[in-house]
Amino acid sequence: MNALSAGDLLSAEAAVALLLALAAALAMARTLWRQHRAEPAARSRGWRVAALVLAQPLLAGLLYAALLPPRLPGQAGSLVVATAGAADAALGAAAGDARVRLPEAPRSQVGERVPDLASALRRYPHSRRVRVVGAGLVARDRDAVRGHALDFAAPPLPRGIVGVWTPARIGEGEAFTVYGRAQGLDGGAVELLDPAGQRIDRVVPDADGGFAVDAVARVAGRAGFVLRALDPRQRPVERVTLPLSVEAEPPTRVLLLAGAPGPELKYLRRWASDAGIKLHTQLAVGAGLQLGDAPLRIDAATLAGFDALILDERAWDALAPAQRGALAIALRDGLGVLLRVTGPLSPGLRAQLRGFGLEPGAGGDSAPLRWPAERYDEAGLRARLGPGSADAPHSREQAPAALPVLTRRSLALDAPALQPLGRDADGRAFAAWRAAGQGRIALWGLGDSFRLVLAGREDAHAQLWSRALSALARPRGDARARIDGSLRVGERVRLCGVGAQAQVAAPDGSRIALLPDPAAGSQACAGFWPTQAGWHALAQGGRSQDFHVRALDDAPGLRASELREATLALALALRSPPAAAGDAVAVPTDGERGSPWPWFAAWLALCAALWWFERSRLGRASGSAPSDSR
Incomplete structure (x- = not known):
């Protein structure tokens, strides 16, 4: 059976009302007509006629109420839900609305206290809509509201830092960028402090409040960076901790080939050693002689053991055709290749580069390279430089040196298909890369970065x-578990890629076993509800992965933004599209109808009383029979 549409239901109710009104009108007309036809001496008194006439619409009304009882008061309308930060002025409720307050709502709020939204919906099952007032719904209540229309007027965000996005993975020695959004600073600034409390970056948020700060993860382990928001007078507004887990990974394996030694390679090798990179060097010095490490055979098997290859144009030209073929295969299998252009490119090399989608030009000329204006002030530069080494300490009284002017080869590196690795003060790229199969190949125009x-x-x-x-090194498989959620005490954390024996170590040392959800399938996901703030560790298969859980009241700006965005997304998802013409839709109701029996009993009692009154002699003329007139 097809569901009645709203118009069909209204038509049926109107038809019943019309029929009852017509019957009452006919009964009234019949009473008046019979009174009119009676002899003057046999006519009833006026009050009797009036009682008989007025009883007809009353009977019709009672019968209508018995057939279609009125809807119960207090069960139509919306369910007004007070959440954290709800204001009394925003809780205005219309007639029939029910008001409840969740545990996060202020105790002073008006409304019935409920443990969660699901309990409130069970208590008021006939509320068609849910209107959320305050900061928004926590994760506990978001599934319960599905199936209802949701209204949410997002409140303004508090002043301070309301959004922070950090990289999913940070390796030891890597530079990383933290993106965020600030609210209400109006000309203020955001600073990034390292774990030692030194300011390493400072930016002014843009017109929308967005900002980006960067840092370097010097050592592996748990690192506590801090974001500090300042007002225009440089007074602190808020401090937000950034607990980051820096992972120690196997060293990057790099093969360095060069046609001749030089200072550029000397300082490149020194940096690689300090950065923990496993560098294998082969430097040609002529007459078939090489310096550096033991010579390796350049073939597919050798290149498969490296993550990146750095070579100059002379080393490329010195490769045999079979070696260049192995290089092309290794590149398409994921090897990263960086070609240092230190002189003019030969026609053969340019032709080979065109096979990889590169058209750099001859590279015969060179030009000075001026760096863009530095975005770090003196304090930030000092923090980044650090104390130096025992042989070359950095004096804290001496200002950091300015970036020197370097030399670059004139290459065409601004093509749309290329991704820049760096730009000069004029915005021109001095190094760029493009994808080649699973690997990446780059052209490097600097010859004196030393x-x-x-x-x-x-x-x-x-x-x-x-x-x-x-950017170039061979990508490695990520064996880490994926951790999703707001990472706050009491909020559900979703961990995917976990095994059957996976456990979470809490800050107090206790261990919680995880039970994978069978419905997650190959994703192997499990739920975890943290009860303590601080560092946790996911242990499985001899590997440990750290993640930090915030206290529920930590970083209130971030918390307000999380609730706001999640509730807005839920309200948008629950917004039902308009029904197409001719589609059967559910009948909209304002609430459940009451019981018909009291109305039927009243109608039956009035019918009995009217039947007795019509046959009685009350108000009749003397001598008239009960059946003569009414």
């Missing part, structure tokens, strides 16, 4: 080469 080290700017030299290798 001058950065000589000028006392080891940080810039390290950052330059670190970003290049991070």
Whole structure:
């Protein structure tokens, strides 16, 4: 049977009302007509006629109420739900609305206290809509509201930092960027402090409040960075901790080939040693002689054992055709290749580069390279440079040196298909890469980056080469579990990629076994509800993965933004599309109808009383029979 539409139901109710009204009108007309036809001496008194006439619409009304009882008061309308931060002025309820307050709502709020939204919906099952007032619904209540229309007027966010996004994985020695959003700073700034409390970056948020700060993960382990928001007068507004887990990974394996030794390679090798990179060097010096490590045979098997290859144009030209073929195969299998252009490119090399989608030009000319204006102030540079070494300490009284002017080869590296690895002050790329199969190939136009080290700017030299290798090195499989959720005490954390014996170690040392959800299938997901704030560790298969859980009241701006965005997304998802023409839709109701029996009993009692009154002699003329007139 098809469901009645709203228009059909209204038509049926109107038809019943019309029929009852017509019957009452006919009964009234019949009473008046019979009174009119009676002889003057036999006519009833006026009050009797009036009682008989007025009883007809009353009977019709009682019968209508018995057939279609009125809806119960207090069960139509919306369910008004007070959440954290709900204001009394926003809780205005219309007639028939029910008001409840969740455990997060202020105790002073008006409304019935309920343990969760599911309990409130069971208590008021006839509420058609749910109107959320305050910060928004926590994860506990978001599934319960599904199937109901949800109204949510998002409140303004508090002043401070309301959004932070950190990389999913940070390796030891890698540079990383933290993105965020601030609210209400109006000309203020956001600073990034390292675990020692030194300011390493400072930015002014844009017009929308967005900002990005970067840092370097120097050592593996748990690191406690801090974001600090400042107002226009440089007064602290908020501090938000950034607990980051820096992972120690197997060293990147790099093969370095060069047609001749030089200072550029000397300082590149020194940086690789300091960064923990496993570097194998082969430097040609002529007459078939080589310096560096033991010579390796350049073939597919050898290149498969490296993550990246760095070579100059002379080393490329010296490769045999079979070696260039093995290089092309290794590149398409994931090897990262960086070609250092230190002189003009031969026609043969340019033709081979065109096979990889590169058209750099001859590269015969060179030009000075000026760096863009540094975004770090003196304090930030000092923190990034650190104390230096025992042989070359950095004086805290001496200002950090400016970046020197370098030399670059004139290459065409601004094509749309290329991704820049760095740009100069004029916005022109001096190094760029593009994908080639599963690997990446890059052209490097700098020939004297070692001058950065000589000028006392080891940080810039390290950052330059670190970003290049991070972009090009062979990707490695990620065996880590995926951890989703707000990572707060009492909130559900979803861990995917866990085994049957996986456990979570809490800050107090206790261990909680995880039970994978059979419905998750190959994703192997499990749920975890943290009860303590601090560092937790997921242990499985001899591997430990750290993650941090915030207290429920930590970083209130982030918490308010989480609730706001999650509730807005839920309200959008529950917004039902309009029904197409002719589709059967559910009948909208304002609440459950009451019992018909009281109305039927009243109608029956009035019918009995009217039947007795019509046959009685009350109000009749003397001598008239009961059946003569009414």
